[in-house]
Amino acid sequence: MSAPLLRVKDLTRLYGARVGCRDVSFDLWPGEVMGIVGESGSGKTTLLSCLSARLEPTAGSVQYDVRGQGLTDIYIMGEPRRRMLMRTDWGIVHQNPRDGLRMGVSAGANVGERLMAVGARHYGDIRARADEWLGKVEIESERLDDLPLTFSGGMLQRLQIARNLVTHPRLVFMDEPTGGLDVSVQARLLDLLRRLVTDLNLAAIIVTHDLAVARLLAHRLMVMKNGEVVESGLTDQVLDDPHHPYTQLLVSSVLMP
Amino acid sequence: MTHATGYNFAYLDEQTKRMIRRAILKAVAIPGYQVPFGSREMPLPYGWGTGGIQVTAAVIGADDTLKVIDQGADDTTNAVSIRRFFARTAGIATTERTEAATIIQTRHRIPETPLAEGQILVYQVPIPEPLRWLEPRETETRKMHALADYGVMHVKLYEDIARFGRIATTYDYPVLVNGRYLMRPSPIPKFDNPKMHMSPALQLFGAGREKRIYAVPPYTAVKSLDFDDHPFEVQAWDQACALCGATDSFLDEVVTDDKGGRMYVCSDTDYCGRRREAQEAAQ
Numbered sequence: 001m002s003a004p005l006l007r008v009k010d011l012t013r014l015y016g017a018r019v020g021c022r023d024v025s026f027d028l029w030p031g032e033v034m035g036i037v038g039e040s041g042s043g044k045t046t047l048l049s050c051l052s053a054r055l056e057p058t059a060g061s062v063q064y065d066v067r068g069q070g071l072t073d074i075y076i077m078g079e080p081r082r083r084m085l086m087r088t089d090w091g092i093v094h095q096n097p098r099d100g101l102r103m104g105v106s107a108g109a110n111v112g113e114r115l116m117a118v119g120a121r122h123y124g125d126i127r128a129r130a131d132e133w134l135g136k137v138e139i140e141s142e143r144l145d146d147l148p149l150t151f152s153g154g155m156l157q158r159l160q161i162a163r164n165l166v167t168h169p170r171l172v173f174m175d176e177p178t179g180g181l182d183v184s185v186q187a188r189l190l191d192l193l194r195r196l197v198t199d200l201n202l203a204a205i206i207v208t209h210d211l212a213v214a215r216l217l218a219h220r221l222m223v224m225k226n227g228e229v230v231e232s233g234l235t236d237q238v239l240d241d242p243h244h245p246y247t248q249l250l251v252s253s254v255l256m257p
Numbered sequence: 258m259t260h261a262t263g264y265n266f267a268y269l270d271e272q273t274k275r276m277i278r279r280a281i282l283k284a285v286a287i288p289g290y291q292v293p294f295g296s297r298e299m300p301l302p303y304g305w306g307t308g309g310i311q312v313t314a315a316v317i318g319a320d321d322t323l324k325v326i327d328q329g330a331d332d333t334t335n336a337v338s339i340r341r342f343f344a345r346t347a348g349i350a351t352t353e354r355t356e357a358a359t360i361i362q363t364r365h366r367i368p369e370t371p372l373a374e375g376q377i378l379v380y381q382v383p384i385p386e387p388l389r390w391l392e393p394r395e396t397e398t399r400k401m402h403a404l405a406d407y408g409v410m411h412v413k414l415y416e417d418i419a420r421f422g423r424i425a426t427t428y429d430y431p432v433l434v435n436g437r438y439l440m441r442p443s444p445i446p447k448f449d450n451p452k453m454h455m456s457p458a459l460q461l462f463g464a465g466r467e468k469r470i471y472a473v474p475p476y477t478a479v480k481s482l483d484f485d486d487h488p489f490e491v492q493a494w495d496q497a498c499a500l501c502g503a504t505d506s507f508l509d510e511v512v513t514d515d516k517g518g519r520m521y522v523c524s525d526t527d528y529c530g531r532r533r534e535a536q537e538a539a540q
Contacts, residue, residue: 105412
């Protein structure tokens, strides 16, 4: 079997004496979708920031399988390479699309930004690629030159996804990708995400507090509480047969319509 | 000519001039890199050329000849005041002829007459950071310069083409110096950008309020950013200068009455005047 895409060992992030997350270890394999669930304040977002090279951990290591180099510690490789990685091999989808988009420039420029950052200098090509990706996330071509300000919440989130996937990343980090969207839009976005993840053989780490989202998208699940992983395993296994008291509480708290 | 008593030569004290010269040396050594310096209070307001005037004061010597232009003209308030300022405080010779000057301080233009080796062109710069409107954090823009992380500049040009069908930036057009640093050429029209490329003259840029000095040494590559399918191009006019008939110079539109009358004239007054003199002499 091939090497893991991401190897996390004893990852700890402290905020002074308070714990952000503690002793998290796991391997992520190519094409695998990992869900991280837990209540708010349980350290999900801290963990995601540490994994996606945006927050230096206090201890432990995050190793990524860099193309042609094998597993490399992302906090040791140096800023230029880390930035290159973040804009080519990785994608980061923020909960609030306004954090991940440039609201002042058109949808096309938003999608094309990564291409230009890695050296694309042909306007027609960049525009064609942006148009193609808008199509893949179900945004009409005629909105290509519109400002994101004129987009609805669901469209913004899809635009953000297109912007991240345009360079064909292998690993995408998502922080509550469906947060703040109404249920029908959520369903459509989840459908889209599931299709893209399968078609592109993406690996993804998805932070969510919504167990339905986790069940739909994630192959594997980690349950966090007070900064520690209390239970992990296959999604169906964790959700259908929770062992840890906290997971049992979490699963039983879901409202059934 | 002797200079006014009570002031040091060229107004600034010698230690300040040294400090500025050190910044200039560093700027020349790293073309396009913005070097911080301890900008001083000058006897004119910010935005009127406090950066340029400090650079000029630091490099000027008793045997230099100074020309000052503002929007290409030698006779505007800003140009006249700065020229008189150095005539008084340094007692140096001044001129309006481009080729007779050893130092030319400029705002918004590069002279039409080609510059020569040994000449120094000093630009007045309002905002030195080319990435400022795209990235507000200074820590981040410095990091972007350090990593040559300039993709975002093309996002702006892309947006221009998407909205207007062409690159609509007409002045302060971003350039890449020596294949490395992204630089703001100060608010000169993009018409003048090609003149910076491989210029035999030394080009110094001073931003007084922002406290930055940068430079383009002689014979340095200066490339205006563009797209492969939307190459960089300069403005063109379908008229010639109404006074001297020049077709190769940057023209200003001058409104002549309130009935829609207007004329186009060279913005470089020295260039225009000398062409007219030559035409009259020929007749």
